[in-house]
Amino acid sequence: MKTWSLLAVAASAGLVASVALAEPRRDAILADLREQAKKEDPRFAGFSAERGATLYRATHQGKDGPISCSTCHGSTPLGNGQTRLGKAIDPMAVSKNPARYTDSANVEKWFKRNCTEVLGRGCTATEKGDFITFMSGQ
Amino acid sequence: MPQDAPPIQLASGEPSPAGAARTVKVWDVPTRLFHWSLVALVATGALTGLFTPEWWMGVHVWAGYGMVGLITFRIVWGVFGPEYSRVVSFVYPPRSTLEHMRGLLMLRPPHYVGHNPTGALMVFALAGVLIALVTTGLLALGGEEKQGPLALVVGYSLGSGAKRVHHALTQLLLLMSMLHVAGVVTESVLTGDNLVRAIVTGWKTLPPEAPHPTPRPARPWAAAALTAALAGCAALGIGWVARQPPPHGLRAVPRNATYDKECGTCHDAHAPSLLPAASWAGIMLGLQDHFGEDASLPPETTQALAVWLVGSAAETFDTEAANRFRTVAPASPHRITATPYWVRKHAEIAPAVFKRERIKSRVNCSGCHRDASSGRFDDQAITIPEG
Numbered sequence: 001m002k003t004w005s006l007l008a009v010a011a012s013a014g015l016v017a018s019v020a021l022a023e024p025r026r027d028a029i030l031a032d033l034r035e036q037a038k039k040e041d042p043r044f045a046g047f048s049a050e051r052g053a054t055l056y057r058a059t060h061q062g063k064d065g066p067i068s069c070s071t072c073h074g075s076t077p078l079g080n081g082q083t084r085l086g087k088a089i090d091p092m093a094v095s096k097n098p099a100r101y102t103d104s105a106n107v108e109k110w111f112k113r114n115c116t117e118v119l120g121r122g123c124t125a126t127e128k129g130d131f132i133t134f135m136s137g138q
Numbered sequence: 139m140p141q142d143a144p145p146i147q148l149a150s151g152e153p154s155p156a157g158a159a160r161t162v163k164v165w166d167v168p169t170r171l172f173h174w175s176l177v178a179l180v181a182t183g184a185l186t187g188l189f190t191p192e193w194w195m196g197v198h199v200w201a202g203y204g205m206v207g208l209i210t211f212r213i214v215w216g217v218f219g220p221e222y223s224r225v226v227s228f229v230y231p232p233r234s235t236l237e238h239m240r241g242l243l244m245l246r247p248p249h250y251v252g253h254n255p256t257g258a259l260m261v262f263a264l265a266g267v268l269i270a271l272v273t274t275g276l277l278a279l280g281g282e283e284k285q286g287p288l289a290l291v292v293g294y295s296l297g298s299g300a301k302r303v304h305h306a307l308t309q310l311l312l313l314m315s316m317l318h319v320a321g322v323v324t325e326s327v328l329t330g331d332n333l334v335r336a337i338v339t340g341w342k343t344l345p346p347e348a349p350h351p352t353p354r355p356a357r358p359w360a361a362a363a364l365t366a367a368l369a370g371c372a373a374l375g376i377g378w379v380a381r382q383p384p385p386h387g388l389r390a391v392p393r394n395a396t397y398d399k400e401c402g403t404c405h406d407a408h409a410p411s412l413l414p415a416a417s418w419a420g421i422m423l424g425l426q427d428h429f430g431e432d433a434s435l436p437p438e439t440t441q442a443l444a445v446w447l448v449g450s451a452a453e454t455f456d457t458e459a460a461n462r463f464r465t466v467a468p469a470s471p472h473r474i475t476a477t478p479y480w481v482r483k484h485a486e487i488a489p490a491v492f493k494r495e496r497i498k499s500r501v502n503c504s505g506c507h508r509d510a511s512s513g514r515f516d517d518q519a520i521t522i523p524e525g
Binding site: 063082083084085086087089105109112113116117 | 402403404405406430431432433435436496497498499501502505
């Protein structure tokens with residue numbers, strides 16, 4: 001009995017660790033962003049999931065009316081989103097969609113498009129890192 | 139006339155007020171069933187062809203197949219059926235026809251047990267128009283919609299010509315059906331012989347002076363053998379057609395994972411057959427400002443997708459959509475939704491419908507067309523979601 005539960009604990013710990021560690025590509029993207037953020041802002045002191053959450057929900061004036069990241073990605077990152085043209089978007093939360101934020105060219109492409117769309121400018125490295133950090137914890 | 143022809147069937151227990159009126163069985167059960175099934179199918183075909191929304195096209199097509207079956211049966215029964223159903227029994231020399239018409243004009247047409255000569259003319263005309271109608275229907279279905287037994291062998295232009303003839307024949311058939319009914323009523327009034335009751339019950343009343351008919355019986359076994367032979371020929375024909383190499387209009391849209399990923403995230407990845415090559419080239423050259431959005435891609439991806447799109451453009455397909463969308467609007471050549479055909483086909487859909495939750499935008503073709511990704515856009519695959 002005891003050995004079984006020990007084994008189970010060990011196995012689930014291993015599983016959690018492997019999920020967290022499984023994404024060296026996401027870690028590399030975050031590491032790159034951290035380097036950039038330090039260059040952009042000397043006072044940079046790490047990414048914040050809280051700031052990421054704020055970025056996700058904040059509404060701005062877009063060219064066709066109010067818009068936020070959640071307009072397309074859904075009120076919660078755990079659920080599906082939908083583009084304004086009716087196409088479904090998979091959840092943004094890493095727990096729901098482990099393939100998220102693993103292809104740096106794809107991540108950059110969409111940050112460029114969507115930040116311009118929502119904020120009217122490109123996102124800073126800090127904003128990008130905050131966003132991914134927020135999503136990784138979801 | 140065979141010697142062993144059975145005596146005329148007389149209805150038993152029929153009241154005969156004059157004492158001389160006799161009744162005779164003119165239309166047997168198969169012929170009556172044929173007549174009323176045909177009425178039902180023509181009505182279904184007319185309703186689904188003229189009035190109902192496009193997604194009833196499946197019912198329309200099945201009404202057409204039903205007519206092919208009925209016409210085939212009637213031709214067989216016209217050879218081996220009972221006396222008055224046989225075609226030879228109502229082929230009259232022109233002299234009798236003229237005489238009957240003259241009689242009609244003088245309101246005293248001569249009496250006939252089966253079809254009278256003027257009615258027979260209408261029967262042949264109706265049969266001819268019906269045969270032409272199902273033939274042009276099958277050609278249009280195969281050529282334009284790329285469906286049905288002729289999908290593999292008929293091109294779009296033949297199909298669309300056939301469709302125009304099909305429409306004209308529909309008007310003609312409706313006109314002739316009305317004339318046919320008018321003729322039946324006139325004849326019934328003038329001869330006192332209720333023709334409508336005859337095609338319901340099968341029995342007709344003979345006037346006292348009419349000669350005693352000696353009808354030939356049906357030959358059901360011969361009819362069954364001929365039907366089997368015809369069905370065999372049809373199966374062989376369809377089998378041959380099915381072995382023909384598919385024309386380019388039917389080739390499946392090749393899937394392209396890069397296209398689905400890069401052009402299928404903001405909206406559906408539109409089938410490349412929906413715009414001509416020049417439009418795709420123009421779209422790919424302007425991705426930085428793509429209808430007001432930034433859809434730019436790395437140059438090598440843009441290049442590869444452009445080559446693929448141009449190579450699978452509308453000019454290389456023979457579907458109805460590909461043929462129609464080759465004509466773009468000069469003012470916005472990059473939009474499918476601006477082409478004259480698209481505008482015409484969707485003119486009756488209220489703008490609010492496109493805003494529904496499961497549609498969101500007119501660009502979201504798959505919101506209403508279940509087969510959008512294939513580029514076919516069959517009538518039967520249209521559903522407008524309610525919410």
